[in-house]
Amino acid sequence: MPSTAQRLPMYRSSGARMGHVRGTHRRWKFRYLFFIVAGCWLLRQWIRSIATLSEDTAAPPLDTQFKELAIARTARIDSPTDTVIPKIVHFVYGLRGPEPTLDLVHYLAIKSAHDVLSPEKIIFHYHYMPVGEMFEKAKSMLTLRPVPLVTEVFGQPVSHYAHQADVVRLTALQQFGGIYLDLDLISLQPIDHLLQHEFVMAQEGIGGSVGLCNAMVMARPNARFLQRWYATYRSFDSSDWNYHSVVLPGKLAPHFPNEITVLNYTAFFWPLWDGPGLRTLYLEKSYDFANNFGTHIWESAANKHLMKGITEDDIMNIDNSLFCQMRRFLLDGQPDPRPDACRILPHTTRSDQLVGHWQAPPIKEGEANFLPLEDDSGNNVNGIARHVTHHCPDKAKRAVHVNGEDSYLFLSVPTETSIDRFTVSWWMQTSSDKHGGTAMVIQTEHAKLYVRTEKLDNALAHNGTVPISLGLSTLIRDDWIWRTQENDQVQASPFPINMDLRFHHYTLVIDHFNRSTPPIILYMDGHVIASNNRWEWPPEAGSIVHGVWFGSSEPEKSNYQDPWDTDLSLEACYDDIRIWERSLSLDEIQKLAQERPVESIVDTSSSLSSS
Known part of the structure; x- marks a missing residue:
């Protein structure tokens, strides 16, 4: 039976002394140990880097039958102007009409981004300057940037304030780079490990069934996918509500995999905006957000019957999945007076x-x-x-x-x-x-x-x-x-x-x-x-x-x-x-x-x- 040394790779039997064999064995043992440790470390880093990426393994057939693909492919693309995504957070507000006010949830979106993401600055893009108590409370965290009112893009009319905000966020990210967030998205975990990527979006719906939601977009300045996406606004149609903002980036992403990192649906947009999702957020105490970097709280869908008029007392005393997460931003480092209230029990x-x-x-x-x-x-x-x-x-x-x-x-x-x-x-x-x-x-x-x-x-x-x-x-x-x-x-x-x-x-x-x-x-x-x-x-x-x-x-x-x-x-x-x-x-x-x-x-x- 061959010795241990003889079973090693590249072993050469030349009649050398036994001490030499032992020395060779020890050297290879240490080399194997080094390779194993280094391999484990590299594997760990790789798993960590993709842990939040889309978990889909069976990708659907590529859709090539949409006109915006040709626009994206033929667009003139410049190189990104930075090697990382800058830690700049962007919010867009005040496009609807004069003297808008911030609601409590808007303040908490800003506060959570400030506390959790620790950005270098938070740029607040607005046309009409907000007023009121919540804006005054948030102002010290913001760098204010007035923007003109968008009325058209590539000659296509843009009339609704939500679509105007879609254009403003893309142009701001092209210029500054950073992390765009909607004012109804609550940040829950740091995302520094994602800053190494060029462009990041997250799925809306399981497997991206709805698309990639533009309520959270991360980009280097002048990111390539961002340029292509913006170029497709040449075909913008305001009657197709979320096509350019959510559906289209989801259709474009598989065609440019080296230019975009796609996070799975739990990263920011789960629970969803449908009945079960809103019930999970606002009524049940059943979801712990362990797999979320943030959560979109779907203000438009929930406002009328689930969140309109909520107060700080409501958030502190009503124990649903969402309020249990938002509560810490009101406590501002103080101990929770009801520490067991948000405990989730199986039975x-x-x-x-x-x-x-x-x-x-x-x-x-x-x-x-x-x-x-x-x-x-x-x-x-x-x-x-x-x-x-x-x-x-x-x-x-x-x-x-x-x-x-x-x-x-x-x-x-x-x-x-x-x-x-x-x-x-x-x-x-x-x-x-x-x-x-x-x-x-x-x-x-x-x-x-x-x-x-x-x-x-x-x-x-x-x-x-x-x-x-x-x-x-x-x-x-x-x-x-x-x-x-x-x-x-x-x-x-x-x-x-x-x-x-x-x-x-x-x-x-x-x-x-x-x-x-x-x-x-x-x-x-x-x-x-x-x-x-x-x-x-x-x-x-x-x-x-x-x-x-x-x-x-x-x-x-x-x-x-x-x-x-x-x-x-x-x-x-x-x-x-x-x-x-x-x-x-x-x-x-x-x-x-x-x-x-x-x-x-x-x-x-x-x-x-x-x-």
Whole structure:
């Protein structure tokens, strides 16, 4: 059998002395060790450099059938005027009209870029000088640069302020280089390792399904891809809203791979602007942004129903995925007074499997735009109330009133909570006789389970009010279309819920594993009012619960940016809501029905919620 030395590469047997062989062996051993260490270091650097690049391995066929490709290929291209991307941040604002104001989120975009990216300077490009408290607060961080109002590009008219801003950012980057950010993009992690590249953009949508979003662009001065992209504005058409800003750079990028670095969709533009994405940002506490350098908060899509009018108190006290990240820029280095509030749990930490217990909070006179619903279970799964008041008929109780329009309660749950075994308990009062009103909804990734109002016999109407009861229905989302699962309908019972002014107790129990009871049962005041032995949750709907709604739910006929769909909203009052990651027994349900919620938040150590 050959010796160890003889098995080494380039070993020469020449009858040399044994000492020489040992010396050769040691030299090669050290050389191998050096090569291994150096190789590992180089591999680590390579992995680090591409860790945030697009993860797509199977690239789609190149699209060559678009006219802008010829423009980009034939454009006169000069060399970049720097070897790295300069640490200059750019914002563009004040193109819409005189005396614009900065909102709180705009200030936080500037503050986060200042604190996280540590730029040499932040250039604020504007036509109309902003005014107001937030601008004055941000001004010390900014280098102000007035710009002319863009009215055309290569002879093509540019009239909308958003398209004008698209042109301004490209010309600013050509001149100065740096990092352009939209004023609704929050910086979360340093990006110094990306400055070595010539030009950087990030995917919008999984695999860049939408394109490359221009809300974050990094460039050396006069970057080659930037020149080509700008040249394609010769074909600009304002009627094609995001074609030149998002779609087109995504189509051009594969043709010039040596001129652009593409980051994957999680780098800056995830969660997305669609319903699930906005719910993840603004309602759920489920996403930790571990793979994000920043996050675009989609102001245009979210403003009307999810973020308009938010205050510093809202950000500090409402625990959703986004506000938990933004909070540190308000604290400005100070300790968080609620350090555990943003903890994301996979499951309840309690032995009784109680997920959360929410009671009606105090509300000042008038309507609360945003209101935190505090969970006193110890799991810190605080909820959100929107547009609620205390206008409930039972003056002895403290309850929240939802108006039957754009008001709702939303309760987030731990991220691996399953609908397979799940219980929701709540107290509710309604005098509405609306058919199809939303009493409660359990939301999964692709479906909703509704507890809805259904009209009973009109002949039983009293004082003009038609009696209603509660039934169950399941809706499945297929892309943008919601369709009802006819086989999973559970018809309402003949027990009216709206003919008195009393609060009634309701419990929905789901258990796919207990064969001795129906898989779904709805109780009212401890008695069964709806059940179905053949009910099944559709596998394609996803079993992970993303939240529970009361009074209304996420729009189905549109997105959050459109007028709120009130067809399914219910005017009602709610209090004392509890959720479990298990099915409750009949004895437990009847015990809950005998308890009346009290005005103050009680110590639940002696009640069912913490038994």
